[in-house]
Amino acid sequence: MADYERLRERHLAEFSALVPEHLERLRWPVERVREERERRLRALLVAARERSPWHGRRLAAIDPATATEADLTRIPPMTKDDMMADLDGIFADPRLSRRLVEAHVDTLVDDAYLIRCRRARMPAPDLTAVGAAFGRAAHVLLDDPPYVFDDTLSIRLPDDDVLRAVNLLGPDGRLVVTREDPRAQWRGTFVGRARFVEDFVAQRLAKGVDQYVILGAGLDTFAQRRPEAAARLRIFEVDEQGTQRWKEARLRDLQLPIPPQLRFVPVDFESGDSWVDLIAKAGFDVTRASVVASTGVTQYISRDALVATMRAAAELAPGTTFICTFILPVALIDPGERDLRAATEERSAGRGCPWISFYAPDEMLRLARAAGFDDVCHVSASEFNARYFAARPDGLRAASGEHLVTATRTDRVVGTKS
Numbered sequence: 001m002a003d004y005e006r007l008r009e010r011h012l013a014e015f016s017a018l019v020p021e022h023l024e025r026l027r028w029p030v031e032r033v034r035e036e037r038e039r040r041l042r043a044l045l046v047a048a049r050e051r052s053p054w055h056g057r058r059l060a061a062i063d064p065a066t067a068t069e070a071d072l073t074r075i076p077p078m079t080k081d082d083m084m085a086d087l088d089g090i091f092a093d094p095r096l097s098r099r100l101v102e103a104h105v106d107t108l109v110d111d112a113y114l115i116r117c118r119r120a121r122m123p124a125p126d127l128t129a130v131g132a133a134f135g136r137a138a139h140v141l142l143d144d145p146p147y148v149f150d151d152t153l154s155i156r157l158p159d160d161d162v163l164r165a166v167n168l169l170g171p172d173g174r175l176v177v178t179r180e181d182p183r184a185q186w187r188g189t190f191v192g193r194a195r196f197v198e199d200f201v202a203q204r205l206a207k208g209v210d211q212y213v214i215l216g217a218g219l220d221t222f223a224q225r226r227p228e229a230a231a232r233l234r235i236f237e238v239d240e241q242g243t244q245r246w247k248e249a250r251l252r253d254l255q256l257p258i259p260p261q262l263r264f265v266p267v268d269f270e271s272g273d274s275w276v277d278l279i280a281k282a283g284f285d286v287t288r289a290s291v292v293a294s295t296g297v298t299q300y301i302s303r304d305a306l307v308a309t310m311r312a313a314a315e316l317a318p319g320t321t322f323i324c325t326f327i328l329p330v331a332l333i334d335p336g337e338r339d340l341r342a343a344t345e346e347r348s349a350g351r352g353c354p355w356i357s358f359y360a361p362d363e364m365l366r367l368a369r370a371a372g373f374d375d376v377c378h379v380s381a382s383e384f385n386a387r388y389f390a391a392r393p394d395g396l397r398a399a400s401g402e403h404l405v406t407a408t409r410t411d412r413v414v415g416t417k418s
C-alpha cells in the first residue's frame, strides 16, 4: 500500500507539473499549433528513418530537418498487406521480430478470430534463404561467364509478394538486380560455397555415396538443376516447416520437378528433435554413407544446436562427411568488409533472423574433432578465391568473413558401393 501511495503521488506530481503548460497551449494561436505539429512530425520522421529499415526506405526522399505537413502527401499510406509483408523491417526495436510475435501468439489459448486466421495462414519462406538465392542468381545476372555456379532457378521461386518483402521487386514488377545491393556484394561467397558443396557431392557420388542431406536447405535447387545426379541420390532437404511448405507449393505452382527421391523433412534445429531420426523416417538409410551439408546456417543457430548437429552427423555411417560454412568474428575479417558485414547483420536482425553464432577457424576445427570426426579440413576464403576466382578478370571474390569446414570419420570406409 505504501508503494501504491508513493506511485500515486509521483504520478500526481508529474501530471500537475504539466497542467500550466497544457493550459497555456489552449491559448496558442493556430500558427503556433501548426509549428508544434511540424516539430513533432520531424521528430517522428527522424525516429522512423533511424529505427525502422522499412520506414527508412520509404522516407528516404523526405528530409526530416526541413519537412512540413505538406510533405505528408508524399508519403504513401501503409497498408495491412505492407505490414504483413515486412513486419520485421517495420519494427523499430531490432529485438522484436515477427517470429517472436508469432511464437507468442501460438502460446495464446484464446480462440479469437485473428488468432485462428493466423493459424490458418499460408506458409512463408525464411527471408535469409531468399537473400542467399538472390546472391547466387546475381552472379549470373551481373557477371560475365564463365560462371562459378549457375543458379538462376532459385530466384524464380519467390513470387512477387516475397520479392517485395525483401525489396527486390521494382516498380515495373521486375526483379531489381544491382551491384550495390549487399546481397549481390556477397555473391562470390554464395556461389563459391555452393560450387564447393556440389563438386564435393559429385566426387562422393562417383565413389558410390548415394545420400545427400541438406541442412537448412532454404531455396536450394540442386534437385531441379542437376536431374541426372539427383536421380542417383536420395536427397533430404531439412529446414523449418514454413519455408519447406512454401517451397514445395512454389515448385508445384511453377511446375518444377520434385523428383521422388527428394524428401522435405521439417525440423527446427533448436527444438531438440533429432534430424537423423526424422530423415530416417523419410527413407534415409543410416547404414549407408552420405554427404551432410549446411551452408549459410550456423550463424542463425545456437552453438549448442550446432554441436548437437555435428555429433549426430559424426554418428552416421562410415564415410559420411559433414560440411558447414561458418561466420568469423568481426575482428578476424578484412577491415574493408566490416561496413558491409554490419549492414548485413543489421538487416538480418531487422527481419527477425539475427546472426547469433560466430566461430574462429581453430574453434570450429576443435568443435568438429570433439564431435567425433578425425579428418577435419578448413577451407578458408583465400582457398575459395584460389580455387574459383583467381583467373577472373572481373575481381569477383569470396568475402573474408565466411569459411567452411569439412569433417569425415576416416576410421571407417569411405563409399558404400556394393
Ligand SMILES: C[S@@+](CC[C@H](N)C(=O)[O-])C[C@H]1O[C@@H](n2cnc3c(N)ncnc32)[C@H](O)[C@@H]1O
Pocket (backbone or CB within 6 Å): 126, 128, 129, 130, 132, 133, 215, 216, 217, 218, 219, 220, 238, 239, 240, 243, 267, 268, 269, 270, 294, 295, 296, 297, 300, 301
Ligand atoms: C541463409 S539461409 C541458407 C539457405 C541455403 N542453405 C543456402 O545456402 O542458400 C538459412 C537457412 O537456414 C534455415 N534455418 C535457420 N534456423 C533454423 C533452425 N533453427 N532450424 C531449421 N532451419 C533453420 C532457414 O530457414 C534458412 O532456410
